Amino acid sequence: MNKPKTIAIDGPAASGKSTIAEKLANELGYLFFDTGVMYRAVTLAALRRLGNVRDEQAVTRLAERVWIDVRPPSKDDGRKADVLLDGEDVTWAIRSSEVDAHVSIVSAYPGVRAAMTRQQRRIGERGEVVMVGRDIGTVVLPEAELKIYLDASLEERARRRYLENKSRGMDANYDEILENLRKRDEIDSTREVAPLRIAGDAHVVMTDGLTIEEVMQQVRKLAHIE
Numbered sequence: 001m002n003k004p005k006t007i008a009i010d011g012p013a014a015s016g017k018s019t020i021a022e023k024l025a026n027e028l029g030y031l032f033f034d035t036g037v038m039y040r041a042v043t044l045a046a047l048r049r050l051g052n053v054r055d056e057q058a059v060t061r062l063a064e065r066v067w068i069d070v071r072p073p074s075k076d077d078g079r080k081a082d083v084l085l086d087g088e089d090v091t092w093a094i095r096s097s098e099v100d101a102h103v104s105i106v107s108a109y110p111g112v113r114a115a116m117t118r119q120q121r122r123i124g125e126r127g128e129v130v131m132v133g134r135d136i137g138t139v140v141l142p143e144a145e146l147k148i149y150l151d152a153s154l155e156e157r158a159r160r161r162y163l164e165n166k167s168r169g170m171d172a173n174y175d176e177i178l179e180n181l182r183k184r185d186e187i188d189s190t191r192e193v194a195p196l197r198i199a200g201d202a203h204v205v206m207t208d209g210l211t212i213e214e215v216m217q218q219v220r221k222l223a224h225i226e
């Protein structure tokens with residue numbers, strides 16, 4: 001069977017989307033594109049330049065003007081891609097707890113989504129891409145040939161993010177991480193524009209109790225690899 005040319009992977013925070021998508025993209029020789037980094041970069045720009053993210057109009061104007069670039073990793077420090085904000089490498093700055101705490105608010109602004117979605121479609125429509133986010137299968141690339149919805153319980157996701165942050169030498173507090181994920185889930189799935197939803201034609205993979213390799217085995221079958 002033919003391999004799908006465009007693959008959309010959606011799901012809640014820390015369900016394993018970027019880990020699985022990066023591996024899948026490498027096996028297929030496709031581009032791996034994590035759309036979450038774009039919302040994170042706009043959030044970082046707003047926090048730095050406006051001091052907060054409350055002014056929807058100002059944040060939207062900023063989203064329309066900033067230049068965000070996502071490129072293959074230039075350093076071997078655990079990054080899956082380089083993220084540039086107006087030319088500055090912000091790959092790690094966008095992972096701060098301050099960005100974590102504000103990114104869902106920024107992502108709920110319709111004008112911000114319109115600006116980001118336009119750029120993501122341009123990249124997705126070229127094909128040979130594994131694109132990751134919350135609304136890829138539903139809004140950005142509704143024609144994607146394979147849609148996967150990766151899920152895991154809130155507690156499992158908090159445990160994964162806690163271990164990930166600790167291994168990177170970042171401050172990690174399990175209860176704070178769980179609370180941040182819970183709040184982001186809530187905003188991401190109840191916002192008016194492009195809420196987190198399982199596309200009607202998506203394959204749901206529940207990853208609780210599965211290793212990364214076990215998830216990959218399921219995903220490879222769906223992508224007709226082997």
Ligand SMILES: Nc1ncnc2c1ncn2[C@@H]1O[C@H](COP(=O)(O)OP(=O)(O)O)[C@@H](O)[C@H]1O
Nearest residue numbers: 013014015016017018019160164210211212215
């Ligand atoms: N079964 C699994 N599937 C995917 N990721 C897993 C699994 N078990 C543990 N992880 C870990 O979970 C963490 C969060 O994964 P990540 O890919 O960053 O999620 P997302 O992109 O959905 O936020 C990573 O450190 C990853 O190694």
Ligand SMILES: Nc1ccn([C@@H]2O[C@H](COP(=O)(O)OP(=O)(O)O)[C@@H](O)[C@H]2O)c(=O)n1
Nearest residue numbers: 013014035036039103104107133134135184
């Ligand atoms: N396609 C997307 C991707 C991310 N986002 C938003 O950006 C935030 C950060 O996304 P992310 O994928 O980097 O988050 P993690 O799951 O990696 O923690 C999410 O909580 C959403 O609010 C979105 O709204 N739409």
